[in-house]
Amino acid sequence: MITKTRALSLMKRAAYNYLFQRPFCVSFEITHCCNAKCKHCHLGGHIEEQRASPEQLGQICRQINPLIAQFSGGEPLLRKDLEEIIKAVRRPNRAPYIDITTNGILLTPERYYSLLDAGVDQIGLSLDYPDSRHDVFRGVPGLFERIEKFIQSLNGEKDKAITLLCVVQRDNFRDLLRMAELAYHWKVKINFSAYTWLRTHDDNYLLTPPEAEELRQMSTKLLKFKQQHQNIFTSPYVFKKMAQFFEHRSLPPCQTGVKFFNVNPDGTMSPCGLIIKDYGTQQELQEKFSRHNTCTYxxxxxxxxxxxxxxxxxxxxxxxxxRF
Known part of the structure; x- marks a missing residue:
């Protein structure tokens, strides 16, 4: 539960960062190791990497001062010091808002409460199908059932700190309303994000222009469902732009380095998880990449x-x- 004091702090940070061109969200990819083999992703397996300490990551976050600090990967729950990282970033009753993106393989009720106690506001749980097709897409047998059992184990929670994260692609976009209904049944929220081929160079999951028009019709149904049940995070504006992205396979201009960017496992900075660099500061990222960025994909x-x-x-x- 977010206190009124913290809500005010978040609003102030949002206004300040907007006015002074500071980032709204920074994704800390605290490891590139992953225990899944997702069809839409280039990561998977163990990677030898240097990792910044919790204290170093906390210092980096304070220097950047984002509205939202997201912890992702790879699979962030593979970091045994994840709670210590969260504690190093968390500032009581102040920004940033802290969320984690996980595939759910290692997420248990015990780890869930441990992360919340450390200071996590929201856990984003990847789910791309309303059934066991999710297992195939993520390369993990039994994963859908595992996620379902985990969420049901939290049924005593009045307001679960869980948001399902669904990657919209050619094979599942006709199931999006079922996904929203499943989230409502599980008493959790859901957010939709567009597939990109930049990770794997596989454009077979991209929607065609006629399918993008179908997505617009699906979006109308989803927004009606959102109005009734208030469990979909994705806004009308984002749904509109998502259909445009699939229709044209491009959406300029990209504002990485200003509105958002990534921090690598070793504490260096990248434009995003799709273009890995090793810049030492946000200023260097902007000067060497953002000013010349032509990527819109x-x-x-x-x-x-x-x-x-x-x-x-x-x-x-x-x-x-x-909601708070």
Whole structure:
């Protein structure tokens, strides 16, 4: 539960970062190791890597001062010091808002409560199908059932700190309403993000222009469901832009380095999880990459939700904070 004091701090940080061109969201990819073999991702397996300490990551976060600090990977739950990282970043009753993106393989009720106690606000749990097809897409037999049992184990929770994260692609976009219904049945929220081929160079999961039109029709149904049940995070603006992205396979301009960027496991910085670099500061990232950036080939959630026009940013975030 977010206190009124912290909600005010988040609103102030959002206004400051917007006015002074500071990032809304920074994704800390604290490991590139992963225990899944997802069809839409280039990562998987063990990777030898240097890792910044919790203290170093906390210092980096304070220097950047994002509105949202996201911890991802790879699979962040593979880091045994994840709770220590969260504690190093967390500032009581102040920004940033802290969330974690996980495939759910290692997520147990005990780890869930441990992460919340450390200071996590929300856990994003990847789920791309409303049934066992998710196992095939993520390369982990029994994963859907494992996720279902985990969420059901939290049924005593009045407000679960869980948001399902669904990658919208050619093989599942007709199931999106079923996904929203499943989230409602499980009493959790759901967010939708567009597939990009930049990770694997596989464009078979991209929607065709006629399918993008079908997605627009599906979005209308999802927004009606959202109005009734208030469990879908994705906004009308993002749904609109998502269909445009699939229709044109491009969506300029990308504002990485300003609105968002990534921190690598070793503490260096990259434009995003799709373009890995090793810049030492945000300023260096902007000077050497952002000013010359011509990439427009993704519409991932971090980009979609940080590049909204001011009106949509205010309206969407007021709607979120009103839940608390």
């Amino acid at each position: 993704c519409y991932t959630s971090i980009r979609a939700n940080t590049e909204k026009p001011l009106y949509h940013l205010i309206a969407d975030n007021i709607q979120v904070l009103n």
